Amino acid sequence: MRSQTGEQNTIADQHEVAANPCPVCGHHTIILVQPVEDAEPERGPTPIEQIVQLMAEDFANPKLTLDDIAEAGGVSRRQAELLCARHLGRNPIALLRTIRLFHARNALVIGQRPATRVQHVASGVGYRHQGRFAKHYAHEYGEPPSATLARKPVDSFPGLTDADGPVVITRIAAILGRSSRAATDSASSLKR
Numbered sequence: 001m002r003s004q005t006g007e008q009n010t011i012a013d014q015h016e017v018a019a020n021p022c023p024v025c026g027h028h029t030i031i032l033v034q035p036v037e038d039a040e041p042e043r044g045p046t047p048i049e050q051i052v053q054l055m056a057e058d059f060a061n062p063k064l065t066l067d068d069i070a071e072a073g074g075v076s077r078r079q080a081e082l083l084c085a086r087h088l089g090r091n092p093i094a095l096l097r098t099i100r101l102f103h104a105r106n107a108l109v110i111g112q113r114p115a116t117r118v119q120h121v122a123s124g125v126g127y128r129h130q131g132r133f134a135k136h137y138a139h140e141y142g143e144p145p146s147a148t149l150a151r152k153p154v155d156s157f158p159g160l161t162d163a164d165g166p167v168v169i170t171r172i173a174a175i176l177g178r179s180s181r182a183a184t185d186s187a188s189s190l191k192r
Helices: 047-058 066-073 077-088 092-110 118-124 130-141 145-150 167-177 180-189
Strands: 015-021 028-035
Touching: 047 066, 047 077, 047 092, 047 167, 066 077, 066 092, 077 092, 092 118, 092 130, 092 145, 118 130, 118 145, 130 145
Parallel strands: none
Antiparallel strands: 015 028
């Protein structure tokens, strides 16, 4: 895209950029927000945007409940469940679990031995019970968290693929980074 002066613009010039570090592993999630020059008139965030924002920011809170999630979106518990199912293909609690497990995997893959412990990672992403964390982690990623931690650490997270990270994380980024309509179109085209 060229500016009015004819210079080539970069993606960063065309978008507002938001970066939120993970409190557990320090990994930054960079989200390109709606293009600045094509910005729509001010509108408040939609209920699904508010719900996703709360879960993205407060996933490590072990006391986060469905009532809190619904309240963040200004909707009832049932409406929150329906919105999450429609836009993300999961109920809010399963979605919160997926977000927590994604951050846990990131921390385990990058983790420094012997300083990183599965128990600390589990509690850092909002799990109170290590056994439940290990069960959910093994179900999501096909191996126990200790096996992920035992492998050689990497400098950065390998990325979002069906094998390494749940597709729902890309749906969340879509909702946080685009208008509600565009996120719905994108989410419906993705499979899980």
